[in-house]
Amino acid sequence: xxxxxxxxxxAVRDLRRRPTEALLLLIAILAATxxxxxxxxxxxxxxxxxxxxxxxxxxxxVVAKAAGVSELSRxxxxxxxxxxxxxxxxxxxxxxxxxxxxxxxxxxxxxxxxADAAVDRPKVTKGGWVTAGGAVLEAAFAHALDVGVGDSVxxxxxxxxxxxxxxxxxxxxxxxxLCLVPAGCVHGAVPEDRNLPAGLLHNPGLxxxxxxxxxxxATGRNALSHVMNLKLSDPADAQAFVERNGGDAFLQSxxxxxxxxxxxxxxxxxxxxxxxxxxxxxxxxxxSVLVGGRMADQxxxxxxxKAVGGTPGLxxxxxxxxxxxxxxxxxxxxxxxxxxxxxxxxxxxxGLVGGVGTASPTWSTALVVTGVALGVAVAATTVPAVRAxxxxxxxxxxxxxxxxxxxGWLISLSRRLPVPLMLALRVAARRPRRVVLGVVGIAVTVxxxxxxxxxxxxxxxxxxxGVYTADQVETxxxxxxxxxxxxxxxxxxxxxVITWATVLDNRRASALARALGATPQEVTVALAIAQVLPAxxxxxxxxxxxxxxxxxxxxxxxxxxxxxxxxxxPWQLIGLTAATVVxxxxxxxxxxxLGGRRPVTEVL
Amino acid sequence: MSEAVGxxxxxxxxxxxxxxxxxxxxxxxxxxxxQVGAGETVAIMGPSGCGKSTLLHLLGGLDRPSGGEVxxxxxxxxDISEKALARVRRTDVGHVFQSxxxxxxxxxxxxxxxxxxxxxxxxxxxxxxxxxxxxxxxxAGRSGFLPSALSGxxxxxxxxxxxxxxxxxxxxxxxxxGNLDSAAALDVLRLFRDLRESGQTLVIVxxxxxxxxxxxxxxxxxxxxxxxxxxxxxxTAGRLGxxxxxxx
Numbered sequence: 019x020x021x022x023x024x025x026x027x028x029a030v031r032d033l034r035r036r037p038t039e040a041l042l043l044l045i046a047i048l049a050a051t052x053x054x055x056x057x058x059x060x061x062x063x064x065x066x067x068x069x070x071x072x073x074x075x076x077x078x079x080v081v082a083k084a085a086g087v088s089e090l091s092r093x094x095x096x097x098x099x100x101x102x103x104x105x106x107x108x109x110x111x112x113x114x115x116x117x118x119x120x121x122x123x124x125x126x127x128x129x130x131x132x133a134d135a136a137v138d139r140p141k142v143t144k145g146g147w148v149t150a151g152g153a154v155l156e157a158a159f160a161h162a163l164d165v166g167v168g169d170s171v172x173x174x175x176x177x178x179x180x181x182x183x184x185x186x187x188x189x190x191x192x193x194x195x196l197c198l199v200p201a202g203c204v205h206g207a208v209p210e211d212r213n214l215p216a217g218l219l220h221n222p223g224l225x226x227x228x229x230x231x232x233x234x235x236a237t238g239r240n241a242l243s244h245v246m247n248l249k250l251s252d253p254a255d256a257q258a259f260v261e262r263n264g265g266d267a268f269l270q271s272x273x274x275x276x277x278x279x280x281x282x283x284x285x286x287x288x289x290x291x292x293x294x295x296x297x298x299x300x301x302x303x304x305x306s307v308l309v310g311g312r313m314a315d316q317x318x319x320x321x322x323x324k325a326v327g328g329t330p331g332l333x334x335x336x337x338x339x340x341x342x343x344x345x346x347x348x349x350x351x352x353x354x355x356x357x358x359x360x361x362x363x364x365x366x367x368x369g370l371v372g373g374v375g376t377a378s379p380t381w382s383t384a385l386v387v388t389g390v391a392l393g394v395a396v397a398a399t400t401v402p403a404v405r406a407x408x409x410x411x412x413x414x415x416x417x418x419x420x421x422x423x424x425x426g427w428l429i430s431l432s433r434r435l436p437v438p439l440m441l442a443l444r445v446a447a448r449r450p451r452r453v454v455l456g457v458v459g460i461a462v463t464v465x466x467x468x469x470x471x472x473x474x475x476x477x478x479x480x481x482x483x484g485v486y487t488a489d490q491v492e493t494x495x496x497x498x499x500x501x502x503x504x505x506x507x508x509x510x511x512x513x514x515v516i517t518w519a520t521v522l523d524n525r526r527a528s529a530l531a532r533a534l535g536a537t538p539q540e541v542t543v544a545l546a547i548a549q550v551l552p553a554x555x556x557x558x559x560x561x562x563x564x565x566x567x568x569x570x571x572x573x574x575x576x577x578x579x580x581x582x583x584x585x586x587x588p589w590q591l592i593g594l595t596a597a598t599v600v601x602x603x604x605x606x607x608x609x610x611x612l613g614g615r616r617p618v619t620e621v622l
Numbered sequence: 623m624s625e626a627v628g629x630x631x632x633x634x635x636x637x638x639x640x641x642x643x644x645x646x647x648x649x650x651x652x653x654x655x656x657q658v659g660a661g662e663t664v665a666i667m668g669p670s671g672c673g674k675s676t677l678l679h680l681l682g683g684l685d686r687p688s689g690g691e692v693x694x695x696x697x698x699x700x701d702i703s704e705k706a707l708a709r710v711r712r713t714d715v716g717h718v719f720q721s722x723x724x725x726x727x728x729x730x731x732x733x734x735x736x737x738x739x740x741x742x743x744x745x746x747x748x749x750x751x752x753x754x755x756x757x758x759x760x761x762a763g764r765s766g767f768l769p770s771a772l773s774g775x776x777x778x779x780x781x782x783x784x785x786x787x788x789x790x791x792x793x794x795x796x797x798x799x800g801n802l803d804s805a806a807a808l809d810v811l812r813l814f815r816d817l818r819e820s821g822q823t824l825v826i827v828x829x830x831x832x833x834x835x836x837x838x839x840x841x842x843x844x845x846x847x848x849x850x851x852x853x854x855x856x857x858t859a860g861r862l863g864x865x866x867x868x869x870x
Contacts, residue, residue, distance in 0.1 A: 424727040424768065433735075433745040440739060448727055530723050533684055534737040534784070535712025537705045619676075619685045622723060 025332070029339035032319065039308070039522075040344065042515045046304040047348035047394055048355075049508040051387045055356025056500070058383040068187065068276045075141050077187030078247035079256045081270045084108065085200035085243050092264075093246045101259055106135035107246035110229055111198045112236045113219055114174030118165045124222040125159075126198050127173060128245060129232030138188040138247040140226065145182030148228050152181030158191035159223030173225065174235040184226070188247055190278035193221045196270060198245050292572055296466045296505060303459040304512035307452055307519050324411040334399060341395030349391035353379050356387075359500055422448035422527075441531055441544030445524055446551065456516050456552040457559065463509040464560025464598055465568045470502055471586040471594070472569060479584070510605055517549050517606040521613030528613055529621035542614030546606045553602035557595040630693075631791050631823050632658040632681060637690035637700075639676050639846075650676040652846035653690070658792065663814070663824040665834035668843035674827040675796050677843070681825060682715045682794045683707045695791055712741045716785030720797035722777045724769040724784075730776075731756060731765035734783045741788050748787075755783040759813065775806030782813060792823040799830050811836060 033040040071077065084093045090108060097105045109128050116125040130148055140147075140154070145167035148154050153173065155165060160183045165171060169180045189196035197203035201217035227235075236242045250256055256271035263269060323333050357379050379387070425447035432443035446453050477491050477498070521528075528541045536544075569583070586594070639651040650673045658664050666674050679685040680692055683699050692700045699710050711717075716737075724733045731752045738748035756765045759779045769777050778798060785793050798814070799807035807830065815836050817824060826833060834840045835854065842850035 421770075422727040429728065429732060433739060433748075437740055437742070444725075444727075526723070527725060530725065531736075531740065532708065533711060533717050533723075535708050535740045535788075537708040539705070540708075617685065619679045622684075622719060 021332075025335045025339050028323075028336045029343060032336070032340055033343065038518065042511065042518060043308050044344050044348055045511045046308055046508075046515060047345060047391055048351045049300075049304075049504070049511055050394075051349050051352025051391050052355045052359075053352075053504060053508070054387050054390060055353050055379055055383060056360055056504070058386060059356055059360040059379055068279045071141070071185055072187040072272065072276075075185070075187050076135075076137055076139050076249075077272060078106075078137050079250040079253045079272050080248040080259055081188050081196065081275070082246045082248060083111070083198050083243060083268055083270075084246075086241060090244060092268075093244060096246065096248065096263060099259075099263060101250050101252065101255060102248050103251045104136050104249035105246055106137040108244035109246070110232045110236070110242045111245050112174070112232055112242055113199045113201070113222065114235060116163070116171055116173050116223065116225065118163045118169060118171040118180075121163055123159075123163065124203075124219040125173060125225050126195065126219065126222050127153075127225045127227050127232050127235060128198070129229035130226050132228065135247070137249050138186060140184035140186040140188075142182045142184045145180070147182055147184075148226050148231075149181055150228050150231065151178060152227075153178040153231075154182040154184050154226040155180055156189070156192055156195070156224040157183045157185050158193075159195070159225070162192055162223070173227070174237075176235065178227070178231070186224075187272065187275065187279075189224055190275055192223045194278045195222055195224050196275060196278075197222070198243065200243050292469070292568075292575075296462050296568075300459055300462050300505070300508045300512055303455045303462075304508070304515045307455055307512075308515050321411055338395065338399040341399055342392070345391040345395040346388075349388040352391070353384055353387055423450055425450060437536060438540050438543040438547060441536065441541065442547035442551065445520060445527070445544060445548035448527070449520070449523060452516060452519065453552050456513075456549065457556040459509065459512045459516070460553045460556025460598060460602070461560040461564045463505060464557045464594060465564035466501075466505050467594055468561060468565030468586060468591075469568055469572065470498055470505075471590055472583055473498055475584045475586075510601075513549065513553075513602055513605045514609060517545070517609040520548060521545055521609050524613065525616065525621050529616065529618045532618050533622060538614045540614075542610045545610035545613050546603060549606040549610075550599055550603050554595070554599050557598040560598075561591045561595060629660055630657040631660045631662075631695060632656075632825070633691075633693045634677075634681060635691045635693070637677070637680055637687045637692060639673070639680060639685070640688040649846045651680060651687070654846075654848055656681075656841070656848065658823060658825055660791075660823055661821040662839070663818045663826065663837040665826045665828060665837035665840045666843055666848070667828060667831070667834050667840060670829075672843045673846040674843050676846075678794050678796050678825065678827045682717055683710045684717070712737070713788050714791045716788070716790035716793040718778070718781050718785045718793060718795035718798050720800040722769070722774075722781045722801070724777060724780060726769055729766050729768055730761060730772065730780045730783075733769070733780055734787055737784050737787045751787055752783070755786055756780070759783050773806060774802045775809040778802060778806070778810050779813060782810075782817075786817075786822070792825060793817070795824065795826045795828075797828055797830075798826065799828065799833055807832070 082093055082096050084090055093108045096102065109130055111126060111128050113124065113126050116123055132148060140156075142154070143157055145154070146152075153171060155163070155171075160166070160180070163171075165180055167180055167182060171178055171180055185191070189198075194205060195203075197219070199219060199222075201219065203219040203222055205221055233242065250259060253272065257273055260269040260271045260274075320333050320337075323336065324330075328336075428443050428447040432440040432447075435443065474495075477494055524545065528545070531541055531544075532538065569585075634654050634656045637651055637654045637656075638649065641648045641650060652673075654677060656664075666677065668674050676685070680687050680700075683692075683694075687700050690700070691698055694710060694714055699707060702710070725736065728736065731749065734752035734755055735745075735748040738751055739745065743751070753762070753765060756762055759782065761776060761779055761783070764772060764776060769780070772780065778801075782793075782795075782798075785795075795814070799810050802810060811833055814824065814826065814833060818836060818838075824837075826837065828834055837854055840852045840854055841848045842852075
């Protein structure tokens with residue numbers, strides 16, 4: 019017990035001794051764990067709402083459709099086919115125009131009984147189920163039409179009252195609604211100058227009426243077709259069943275419906291995963307600087323612990339305890355923030371049960387995130403602990419700061435420059451690896467912003483084209499916004515971490531420069547310029563070639579050709595570069611000022 | 623307490639430096655009066671923690687006193703702006719530290735020229751001056767070496783060269799032999815003797831009686847105050863100089 023108390027006390031004391039660095043370490047790991055949580059939650063969220071909907075609605079394993087009365091016998095044969103354990107229907111289907119709230123859209127109308135069916139019982143989320151003269155609209159379709167319970171709509175020229183809204187697993191939510199009519203449907207954008215063939219439905223929604231109401235809407239052109247929902251003994255066999263019994267033209271498996279239902283969530287996920295990779299790179303850059311700096315700083319502390327009788331085991335335990343404290347807090351915080359932010363990105367599932375607000379971390383997500391945080395803690399402990407075990411107490415106690423690198427050409431070049439620039443180049447030249455990490459960090463951020471500009475322009479051009487509804491565009495914009503916020507936040511943390519590490523590392527050199535006559539302003543400006551110059555290089559590299567390469571990479575991953583994409587204009591790229599430099603200058607101002615004004619006699 | 627031999631270049635009047643407050647108040651320097659004349663060498667001796675280094679920092683504008691006045695070349699420096707104080711450190715004062723404080727990534731000549739570059743000298747002129755000084759201090763062959771490749775005595779000579787680079791009115795040396803072995807210490811002693819003979823004003827804080835013996839006047843410091851003054855007529859030519867082994 020006494021040993022645990024001692025280890026805990028020593029770990030807490032060390033964290034309190036350097037509160038700023040402890041806080042920065044916490045923020046850097048927190049940003050990494052939050053990003054990871056978001057990526058993993060989104061991966062799960064893409065599938066979960068559909069599964070919930072399927073369970074809540076007795077969702078079919080296969081949906082079968084027949085073009086006319088003549089094909090009804092085919093549906094009847096399917097109902098008794100091998101592997102089928104239950105069915106509902108055949109239900110009559112027709113199509114037409116729905117007019118509501120001043121909007122007009124194509125719609126497919128399914129005739130249902132007022133009683134529950136054995137398979138596919140659409141779950142009413144508002145109002146009630148179909149009545150004579152009362153229509154139930156698929157929830158995402160109603161949302162797009164801005165129609166609610168009690169509103170009046172016209173379907174095929176006949177008035178109906180909306181008596182309910184419902185979700186189903188027998189069709190993907192609007193606008194990816196399963197096509198049930200023989201004339202066919204087209205989803206997505208249609209150029210304005212192109213006329214669709216007669217009868218072909220464009221982005222049709224789904225509505226349910228009583229069977230007599232559907233039959234009353236059927237006319238010559240919009241003759242009745244039929245749909246039947248099947249349950250199989252082995253749902254996993256659904257796709258094979260489809261292939262054995264007529265193929266995709268007549269049958270749709272639940273896996274196919276799920277794929278279409280979660281398509282937008284997949285788009286969101288691709289966006290987020292790209293962001294997660296970029297953020298991961300940034301987190302690694304920031305953590306390398308921070309943990310590397312702390313490792314160097316801890317060598318002398320290891321010597322002190324050994325000098326007062328601490329064994330290498332105790333030293334390792336203290337260091338591990340210290341990082342574990344930070345890692346556990348960061349993992350918990352990352353999971354909480356990620357879980358809270360994820361629902362912002364899952365609005366695409368509005369047509370499914372619990373599609374909004376239910377994305378939450380699973381145990382496996384929690385384990386992965388905690389594992390990563392603990393991995394950082396163990397990695398940060400291992401090097402000083404091994405060093406402690408190997409080095410003698412005397413040499414550890416005498417450990418000086420890591421000697422700076424000599425970059426001769428840069429020192430020579432700097433002699434010809436004004437004092438702040440001369441000092442800045444020399445500050446940068448002392449730690450070239452840190453400069454590289456700074457350049458990489460900014461290049462990653464700027465290339466991410468480049469992609470965001472491309473995607474934002476792309477989404478702006480999609481509103482009203484049919485590829486995405488306005489709501490979906492809004493959802494994808496949410497994803498971009500969250501990506502932007504997290505990316506910028508992590509880049510800001512990195513910049514502050516690197517500046518602070520530079521300030522600490524240059525304490526002696528800065529104090530010496532001041533003792534030799536440099537003014538506090540000159541030292542402050544030098545420390546800031548030492549960050550701004552790599553930021554400028556990183557911003558330029560981030561635009562070209564990194565931004566272009568990342569764009570090409572995304573196209574390769576998603577299979578898009580990218581030819582229609584509008585790349586950022588030169589003024590946008592210049593603005594992005596300038597904004598990056600200004601932001602870095604502002605972020606480094608306070609740490610640099612603190613470093614430039616530290617009393618000389620305190621350091622020398 | 624003291625009167626300078628020539629016109630005073632540097633003087634302190636009632637200088638105090640306090641840390642903390644209330645019961646925890648510590649007077650590191652307590653009402654020190656001191657005048658250092660042009661071309662004079664003054665040594666300040668005393669036990670560890672008596673306030674010698676703090677006093678030197680106050681005299682050289684590295685720190686500000688809590689009270690009293692510090693006057694350098696007829697101008698008060700205790701109440702001027704940070705920028706003006708930096709200018710004073712750049713042109714009027716040269717510092718030599720116990721642990722040398724050389725930039726490890728710079729060669730000897732780059733270390734020496736740094737103070738000239740900070741003072742705004744042209745790179746070529748700064749380099750020429752640095753090379754001259756290194757030659758004068760016997761380090762011409764070592765100008766391209768990094769500090770890690772130099773002995774302790776050589777490093778301290780580089781530090782002295784750096785302190786002299788801008789031709790300061792006064793050089794302030796804090797335990798210049800504190801980190802050196804006997805041979806290197808003797809080397810530095812000779813260097814300070816030469817500086818004194820060349821007319822350079824020097825204030826040296828030291829534990830080392832031999833280096834104090836090179837001075838014109840020696841002060842003893844205890845608990846932040848100067849308690850005793852000894853005038854060493856002839857400096858190194860006197861008896862203490864012989865004891866220090868500096869006479870040929």
